Amino acid sequence: MMDRQDIDQLALRLASLVPPGLAQAHEDLRANFSDVLAQGLRRLDLVTREEFDVQTLLLARTRARVEALERRVADLEALAASRGG
Known part of the structure; x- marks a missing residue:
């Protein structure tokens, strides 16, 4: 199963895909991506x-x-x- 570091890395990669005009939202998006990924993985039967x-x-x-x-x-x-x- 993915650990928290793996989830954070994936969230960071997703956040890096955000257009430059939304740079100020980058950290918020990274945190949200991380939370959504963690919640989704917890719901899976892993x-x-x-x-x-x-x-x-x-x-x-x-x-x-x-x-x-x-x-x-x-x-x-x-x-x-x-x-x-």
Whole structure:
């Protein structure tokens, strides 16, 4: 997720696009852009990079466990089939 510094940088870039005749409003626009961007991002259902990385790790562990269980089931099915069951 974007941190406050990223939001401020983006707001500054947006404010720099304001025509020179509105230079006195530059700082007000930058602050408003920053607030609007921050509010918009808060409304989105976003997770932090740390949360994403934790979930990725959990998914990888779960996938490995499922694959191991699938192999175990296949081995047990093969054993049962070889015993005539």
